[in-house]
Amino acid sequence: MAVKLVFLGKLADLAGAPEKDVPGPLDWHGLLAALPGPLGEAINGERIKLAVNGAVLPDKTALAAEDGDEIALLPPVSGG
């Protein structure tokens, strides 16, 4: 078991993969530490949102994920 990170849109390009497993529990600082370099910088930007198990977080710095949770990293949508 781990926390699954799902990278959407251009974040998947920066991550080099659509998904990544990291050990839980995971808070906001743990997430930044797990994603160094340009990906971490991008995620820090205010236009990137987080969803945990399909629910978008109103405040992404309040992240608190456990093993088995899925965190989606969401850049601005393109629309359909």
Added chain:
Amino acid sequence: MAVKLVFLGKLADLAGAPEKDVPGPLDWHGLLAALPGPLGEAINGERIKLAVNGAVLPDKTALAAEDGDEIALLPPVSGG
């Protein structure tokens, strides 16, 4: 050869037939004379228009049809 009258909508019910041939030439008074009874009264009403060979007359009392012409008697449309 004659002038062909084409009755649309409820006028066909009043006429008892969808079409009628009358001898030409035919002007407005000749048309009224050719259509006695309730049909003539209906056609006198301002909501009934006339078309000659597919062109609606701006002033139906200016009707001037020859043998071979087709006069359509047009009640208010229902739309599609």
Added chain:
Amino acid sequence: MKDVRILHGELAPGPAMTAFSAAHPESGGIVSFLGKVRPDGDVEALELKHYAPLTLKGMEELADEALTRWPLDGILLHHRTGAMKPGDPIVLVAAAARHRRDAFEAADFAMDHLKSDAWFWKREKRADGWHWIEPRAQDHSDLARWT
């Protein structure tokens, strides 16, 4: 491209839309309106009469007017005539355009005109016989939006 028809037989909207879409691969958006005979109250049947020299010409002019007002790639106006039952398709309008707002407005415009301003005469059969129909007040106010 104009595709204006008065249909004496069945109107099949699916195949008509497939063909219209295929004819406009360049269009970003296609808006369609399908009108069906409404099963209102005790209406058993509906009959639509037209007068070809006026009705088809009027529909062609309506299509031309829409093509003039909006930058469309194409417009389709298909209208049934003759005897129909409640639930039967009676009119199909479609507009293809580069941008969807133009397609929405053109289809809306065409329908408002077809509903109250086209050369059709309609009668409905109810339990007590046939009745000739005139446009609803709503149809007239819809039409006034475009003037």
Added chain:
Amino acid sequence: MKDVRILHGELAPGPAMTAFSAAHPESGGIVSFLGKVRPDGDVEALELKHYAPLTLKGMEELADEALTRWPLDGILLHHRTGAMKPGDPIVLVAAAARHRRDAFEAADFAMDHLKSDAWFWKREKRADGWHWIEPRAQDHSDLARWT
């Protein structure tokens, strides 16, 4: 009736419209919007990504919102995902209602939201490679009409 789908294969608008119309024999009018990948400039291909837990849920909520705002008999939202070519159908929206104005407005509303507010990420392949796309300013102003 709600018919909300994310399609991983082809979107066939004709059959979808035929089925939707058959499911709503009581509706006087059905408005549809078909969006296709526009052959703009040098775009060779387009890829749409979605995230099912958000994307499908968001489309379901959009359909519910339309059903709340207008007296509809039914609404259909079908959206492609994955790789597409210019000219391919990408989205089909349809609204069935007793009166056509409700169907027009609901389809227009649903499209404005899907175009700029839905959980999709789009990238286009041009001669110089892939580019991620964000909504046009026009899409945002279209959306603001409904608030």
